[in-house]
Amino acid sequence: MSRIGNKPVALPQGVEVTVKGGNVSVKGAKGTLSRDIDTDFAVAVEEGQLTVKRPTEQKRHKALHGLYRSLINNMVIGVSEGYKKQLELVGVGYKAATQGQVLEMNLGYSHNIFMQIPTEVKVSAETQKGKNPIVTLESTDKELVGEVAAKIRTLRKIEPYKGKGIRFVGEIIRRKAGKTAAK
Numbered sequence: 001m002s003r004i005g006n007k008p009v010a011l012p013q014g015v016e017v018t019v020k021g022g023n024v025s026v027k028g029a030k031g032t033l034s035r036d037i038d039t040d041f042a043v044a045v046e047e048g049q050l051t052v053k054r055p056t057e058q059k060r061h062k063a064l065h066g067l068y069r070s071l072i073n074n075m076v077i078g079v080s081e082g083y084k085k086q087l088e089l090v091g092v093g094y095k096a097a098t099q100g101q102v103l104e105m106n107l108g109y110s111h112n113i114f115m116q117i118p119t120e121v122k123v124s125a126e127t128q129k130g131k132n133p134i135v136t137l138e139s140t141d142k143e144l145v146g147e148v149a150a151k152i153r154t155l156r157k158i159e160p161y162k163g164k165g166i167r168f169v170g171e172i173i174r175r176k177a178g179k180t181a182a183k
Contacts, residue, residue: 005065008049009073012080017050017072019043024072028079031140035075037068050076078140085149086169087135091156096125096133103135107156107166115155121148134169 011017015028024043025034037043040061042053052069054061077083089096095106103115103123117123121139135152139145149168158165160176167173 003066005052005054005069007069008051009069009076011045011048011050011076015076015080017043017045017076019045024075026072026075026079028076028140030079030082033075033079033140035071037071038064041065041068043068043072074142078142082138082140083142083145085137085145087137087149087152088167088169088171089133089135089156090167091164094133094156095127096135097127098123098125103152105135105152105155108164113155115152117148118144120144 012028015026018025018027022036022039023034024037025032040055041064042055044051044053050072052065052072054065089105089107091108093106093108097104101117101119101123103117103125105113105115107113117137120141121137121144123138124136125133126136127133137145137148153166156165158167158173160174161178163173163175
């Protein structure tokens, strides 16, 4: 029994879901998303709720049941509210600036790093005096926002001794004690 797969997805006002064969398309105020799912699964929309039903009790169908329901739920949330991730650049001299869809970062290397951001993701960089620069990523696609944020994070991993690097806003980093002085 899949607890997540059996839960219905509530459709907010103004969100339309269309199912054609194995393609589920969700249209809302912020845009349109579509995804291909296995044609064995039945997706039904009734009375403002969407349900996903699996055809059999095979292990494969059980494994995909909750996955498809979660993916559709993420699409519904994305087109109605959207997703937002904020990254904080912690380090002396670390800077971030945007020019269109190009993110330019100075991360302590001998050169600046230029990163092309996909057109589906809206990127902005904010720098306030006395605070760390913050890069904000917004989109309707949860998967794409997470992937872009992860790629940016890999450019300068968090260092456990001083806490320098790229982290999510509000993320808690486990710090290590440095060397102790000899007696």
